[in-house]
Amino acid sequence: MKRLLFAILLLTVSASAETFTIGAGSYDCASSRISSTATTTNYGTEVYLRIYDDNTATGRFRSLIKWDELKDSLYGVSVTSCSLFVDFYAYGSATLQYGIYGILAYWLEDSVTWNNRRDGVAWTTAGCQSAGNDRTTDIYDTHTGASDTTDDGWYAFDITTLAQTWDGTDTANCQGMLISVVQNTGLYTNFDFTSDDNATTARRPKIKVIYSAATAEGITRTAHSISGAGEAHSIRGAREGHGP
Numbered sequence: 450m451k452r453l454l455f456a457i458l459l460l461t462v463s464a465s466a467e468t469f470t471i472g473a474g475s476y477d478c479a480s481s482r483i484s485s486t487a488t489t490t491n492y493g494t495e496v497y498l499r500i501y502d503d504n505t506a507t508g509r510f511r512s513l514i515k516w517d518e519l520k521d522s523l524y525g526v527s528v529t530s531c532s533l534f535v536d537f538y539a540y541g542s543a544t545l546q547y548g549i550y551g552i553l554a555y556w557l558e559d560s561v562t563w564n565n566r567r568d569g570v571a572w573t574t575a576g577c578q579s580a581g582n583d584r585t586t587d588i589y590d591t592h593t594g595a596s597d598t599t600d601d602g603w604y605a606f607d608i609t610t611l612a613q614t615w616d617g618t619d620t621a622n623c624q625g626m627l628i629s630v631v632q633n634t635g636l637y638t639n640f641d642f643t644s645d646d647n648a649t650t651a652r653r654p655k656i657k658v659i660y661s662a663a664t665a666e667g668i669t670r671t672a673h674s675i676s677g678a679g680e681a682h683s684i685r686g687a688r689e690g691h692g693p
Contacts, residue, residue, distance in 0.1 A: 466529065467662055471516060472655030473534075477645040478516050479558035479625075480654065485509035485576060488563040496647045498535075500547050501639035502630035510639065511576060513552060513561060514654055515625020523616040523623065523660070530659040531612035532605045533626060535642040536652040546632040547640060548591035550584040551611045552577065552624040577627050584627050585611070591631055604642075612658065 472478055481493040484501075486508060492498075501510035514533070533549065554573070556566035566572050566583070573579035580586040590606040608626065615623040643652040 465662060466659060468657065468659045469522065470655055470657045471518060472645075473653050474650030476516065476518050477650075478514050478654050478656075480512065480514045480644045480646075481558050481561050482510055482512045483561060483563040483576060485563055488575065489565075491560055491562050493558040493561065494646055496644055497641045498628075498644045499639055499641050500545075500628055500630055502545065509576065509630070511627055511629045512642075513556060513577070513625060513627055515552065515556075515623070516656060517623075519615060519656075519658075520621070520623045523612070523658070526616055526660040526662050528609065528612045528616045528658060528660045530657075531607075531609045532657045533608050534603050534605050534655045534657070535628075536654075537602065537604050537640055537642045544593060545630060545638040545640065546591055546593040547628060548588040548631040549606050549608055549611070550588060550627040550629060551614065551622075552584055552627050553581070553622065554583050555624055587611075588631060593632075616660065 479493075480498055481491065482495065482498045483492070484490060498512035498514075499510040500512055501508065503509075514535075554566050554577075556577075557568070560568040564571055564575050566577070573582035577583045587610075589608050589611040592604055592606070606626075611626070643649070643654070645653050647653055
C-alpha cells in the first residue's frame with residue numbers, strides 16, 4: 450500500500466499559474482493593415498494601423514497582428530486567460546462595432562496586402578475574408594465605440610478562447626488576429642491604433658497570457674517556458690523559421 454501511494458504521488462500532475470506579457474517594446478509583434486482601395490499596397494512599416502468602413506462595398510481597412518514567439522511559448526501549456534491590448538485614437542462620424550477574428554493562413558508583415566497574404570500567394574478571398582480558410586468564422590471579442598475622444602487609449606480584447614486554439618502541442622495555427630469592422634451604423638468611421646513600428650515603444654500592441662504549466666515528477670511539460678512580465682526568457686525564433 451505504501452509503495453502504491455508513493456507511485457501515485459510521483460504521478461500526480463500539478464499546475465501552477467504563470468503570466469507573461471510581450472510587446473510594447475519587448476518582443477514586438479508583426480503588424481500591418483490592408484486596404485480594399487489599395488489592393489496591392491503593403492503597409493508593414495506604417496506607424497499606425499487602421500480599421501475603416503465607409504459603409505459601402507469598396508471602402509475597407511483591416512489590420513493584422515501576430516507574435517511568432519507565441520508558437521514556442523504556448524507549446525505544451527494550457528492558457529487560462531489571454532488579452533490583446535492596442536492603443537487607439539479614433540475619429541470619424543459614426544458608431545462602429547469592431548472585433549477580433551483569428552487568422553488561419555500564414556502571412557508576412559513585409560508583403561501582406563488586400564490581395565495577397567505574402568508575395569505571390571493570394572488569400573482564399575481577398576481581404577482575409579474567407580471564413581475557415583483565411584480567418585475564423587467566430588468573432589472572439591468586440592468593442593462598440595463612438596468616434597470621439599471618449600474612446601481614446603488602451604483597448605483590451607479578451608481573446609482567451611482564441612489563444613486556447615493555439616496552446617498545447619500544435620501551435621502551427623498561431624497566425625495572429627484580424628481586427629475588422631463587424632457593423633457600421635453610419636456613413637464612415639475609422640479607428641487608428643499604434644503599430645509595432647511606432648516610435649513610442651510603450652504604445653505598441655502587447656499581449657498578456659496567463660497559463661498553467663503542468664509538471665510531473667518535477668519535470669515541466671512545457672517545451673518553451675516564459676516567466677515574468679516582459680522577461681520572456683525562452684522565447685526564440687522571432688519571425689524566423691515559422692510557417693511554410
